[in-house]
Amino acid sequence: MEPFIRPIVLGAMIFIVFNLLIMASAILVLAERKIMGFMQQRYGPYLVGPHGMLQPIADILKLVFKEELRPKGADKWLFTLAPVLSIVTAFVAFAAVPFGAETTLFGLLDEPIKLGIADVNVAVLVVFAVTSMGVYGIVLAGWASNSKYSLFGGLRASAQMISYELAYATSLAAVVLLAGSLSLREVVDAQQGTWFGVLPQWYLFLQPIGFIIYVIAGVAETNRAPFDFPEAEQELVAGYNTEYSSVRFALFPQAEYINMVTMSAVATDLYLGGWHFPGVPPAFGWIVFLAKVSMFLFVYIWMRWTVPRYRYDQLMMFGWKYLFPASVLNLIATAALVLYFNA
Amino acid sequence: MPETVTFYLFAALAVGASALVIAQRNPMYSVLLLIASFGALSGLYIQLDAPFVAVAQIIIYAGAIMVLFLFVVMLLNAPKEDAAEWDRSHPLRQPGVARWGTLLAALLIVQLASALMAVGEYNNPVGAQSDATTVNSVADMGRSIFTRHTFAFEATSILILVAMVGAVVLARREGDQ
Numbered sequence: 001m002e003p004f005i006r007p008i009v010l011g012a013m014i015f016i017v018f019n020l021l022i023m024a025s026a027i028l029v030l031a032e033r034k035i036m037g038f039m040q041q042r043y044g045p046y047l048v049g050p051h052g053m054l055q056p057i058a059d060i061l062k063l064v065f066k067e068e069l070r071p072k073g074a075d076k077w078l079f080t081l082a083p084v085l086s087i088v089t090a091f092v093a094f095a096a097v098p099f100g101a102e103t104t105l106f107g108l109l110d111e112p113i114k115l116g117i118a119d120v121n122v123a124v125l126v127v128f129a130v131t132s133m134g135v136y137g138i139v140l141a142g143w144a145s146n147s148k149y150s151l152f153g154g155l156r157a158s159a160q161m162i163s164y165e166l167a168y169a170t171s172l173a174a175v176v177l178l179a180g181s182l183s184l185r186e187v188v189d190a191q192q193g194t195w196f197g198v199l200p201q202w203y204l205f206l207q208p209i210g211f212i213i214y215v216i217a218g219v220a221e222t223n224r225a226p227f228d229f230p231e232a233e234q235e236l237v238a239g240y241n242t243e244y245s246s247v248r249f250a251l252f253p254q255a256e257y258i259n260m261v262t263m264s265a266v267a268t269d270l271y272l273g274g275w276h277f278p279g280v281p282p283a284f285g286w287i288v289f290l291a292k293v294s295m296f297l298f299v300y301i302w303m304r305w306t307v308p309r310y311r312y313d314q315l316m317m318f319g320w321k322y323l324f325p326a327s328v329l330n331l332i333a334t335a336a337l338v339l340y341f342n343a
Numbered sequence: 344m345p346e347t348v349t350f351y352l353f354a355a356l357a358v359g360a361s362a363l364v365i366a367q368r369n370p371m372y373s374v375l376l377l378i379a380s381f382g383a384l385s386g387l388y389i390q391l392d393a394p395f396v397a398v399a400q401i402i403i404y405a406g407a408i409m410v411l412f413l414f415v416v417m418l419l420n421a422p423k424e425d426a427a428e429w430d431r432s433h434p435l436r437q438p439g440v441a442r443w444g445t446l447l448a449a450l451l452i453v454q455l456a457s458a459l460m461a462v463g464e465y466n467n468p469v470g471a472q473s474d475a476t477t478v479n480s481v482a483d484m485g486r487s488i489f490t491r492h493t494f495a496f497e498a499t500s501i502l503i504l505v506a507m508v509g510a511v512v513l514a515r516r517e518g519d520q
Contacts, residue, residue: 078371122481125398132406136378139413143371151417158414162407169402182395182481 006113014117021094025257026056028297035298036305066246071146074243078144083244083251086137090258093130096123097265098185099289100275101282114185115275115286123184124172127266131221134259135161138223138230138240141252145243153239156312157230160220163319164227168217170327171210174334175203175270184266188274202273207334211271213327215299218263220319222256225304229312264296265289350390357383370416374409381405395481 030045033055037044045052070079100115120126135157142154179187193201204211220227231239241252268274272292275285310318360380367373381404388397488496 075371078375120394122394122398125395125402129398129401129406132402132410135410136413139410139417140375143413143417155414155417158410158417162410162414165407 009113013113013115017094017117018091021091021258021261022254024261025254026060028257028260028301029059029253030056031297032301032304035301039302039305060250063250064247068246068248069243071243073146075144075146078140079243080248082137082141082144083248083255084137085140086134086255087251087258089130089134089137090255090262093127093134093262094258094265096120096126096130096184097262097269098123098188098274099265100286103283116185119185120183122182124176124182124187124270127184127262128169128172131259131262132161132165134255137252137255141244142230142240145240147243149236149238149242150240153230153232153236153242156232157223157240160223160227160229160315160319163316164217164220164323167213167319167323167327168221170324170331171207171213171217172270174207174210174327174331177331177334177338178203178206184269184274188269188276191273192276194278198278200273200276200278202271204271207271207330209326209330210334211267213323213330214267214271216323217327218267219300219303220315222259222263222300224256224260224300226307226309227315228309229315232309260297260300261293264293264300267296268292346390350387353383353386353390356380357387371413374412374416377412378405378409381409395484 030053034044034052043052045055048054048058070076095117098114098116098119102112102114138157139154142150142152142157145151175187176182179190181187181190187203191200191202195201195205199205223230229239231241233239236242241249244252268289274292275282275289277285277288280288357380360376360383364373364376364380367376381400385397385400385405388394388400
């Protein structure tokens with residue numbers, strides 16, 4: 001029984017996660033427009049379905065049936081490769097993210113299965129490596145389109161990525177030092193229990209500065225406002241995706257939303273105790289996880305419609321002069337404290 | 344058996360992509376092929392039970408350094424190389440450059456051959472784990488880099504510094520102060 005069912009369960013998990021991620025981008029588009037409407041004191045999409053709930057389906061249908069165009073001067077291969085590259089890296093990054101405790105699926109399996117696609121022992125680095133590869137999609141799209149607006153978008157994306165990846169990785173390293181492991185699952189399990197019976201032992205409370213740096217750098221990494229320089233509408237038409245249309249265009253925002261989900265999931269694992277919550281049994285851990293990720297996603301959208309875009313030089317100055325030094329100081333202080341308390 | 348198959352697959356990918364890097368006229372394609380080659384190398388590291396090295400390879404080379412390469416190629420908008428520009432007056436066509444280049448290439452071939460011969464003496468099968476315990480654990484690797492291999496580690500950083508100074512000197516135009 002067991003060797004027969006296990007691959008099926010694993011396959012089902014991959015299928016569900018893959019489709020949930022696709023759904024998530026559709027739902028996030030609707031959520032974004034609804035929340036934006038709420039913040040600007042209007043209704044947002046309201047015509048398709050009850051309260052505009054079916055708007056994503058209409059959007060998808062419209063995009064699928066549009067004509068695919070490719071500029072004459074564009075590089076044939078890279079123009080096609082770019083959107084594929086960004087969507088593939090977005091999906092692959094989530095594969096290393098654990099999202100729940102071990103479960104036997106109500107006794108169906110003899111040995112418990114871990115909720116998460118791949119349990120890698122260097123998961124923190126794998127997620128970081130794959131998300132950093134995602135910038136190639138944007139940069140190539142910018143270059144291959146053979147248009148100056150696209151090129152500027154691509155250039156900005158690469159410069160922004162290099163600048164904010166440093167701060168991002170350094171804040172990750174501080175958490176890795178605390179947990180003493182590069183495995184996301186072990187990092188999550190190190191955050192079980194509470195202090196004084198009330199405060200959950202989340203790294204958020206040990207690493208408040210690291211958490212803030214992580215969130216800021218995460219917004220920059222996913223190219224969301226206020227760091228959406230690669231597509232800055234007011235300056236660059238639509239930036240790197242100016243020349244794209246139809247499904248090829250749709251893949252870029254979809255990759256962006258999936259990256260948002262991955263960023264939020266990793267932040268939940270690293271700083272908010274993943275699927276642990278005082279008083280909640282591990283069997284319902286995935287619900288806790290989902291709730292925490294949704295909260296993060298809301299903050300992402302909230303930020304986008306509250307904070308205006310910076311200037312490009314401000315972005316560079318902030319990244320190199322404030323964010324990176326702050327994250328290095330945070331890392332040094334964390335390392336010293338870990339050495340002091342563990343020795 | 345599947346290990347042997349994947350080894351030759353990744354090895355062929357790495358060698359093939361590297362060879363295509365210098366065969367391309369378009370610098371953009373060269374950069375992308377180099378990234379593919381790094382990816383194949385990282386696959387080989389995973390096969391050697393060194394996931395940390397494999398991921399570090401992706402983060403540092405494919406993720407960070409190649410983004411910089413791409414940035415520079417795009418910023419300079421490097422044109423395709425034309426055969427017409429590749430005439431006698433090109434600095435790489437001077438006789439001294441060719442002689443030295445041939446000498447260095449011959450040295451490299453001799454060194455590679457001797458290294459391959461030395462590996463044959465150990466008689467290790469493909470994917471055998473020689474230093475697996477050191478490479479496997481991140482903590483052990485950090486310790487050995489900063490204790491046993493400190494000199495090589497520091498020497499590498501000086502090498503990078505030299506390359507940086509060299510780039511600055513080369514990039515400075517005549518007459519610039």
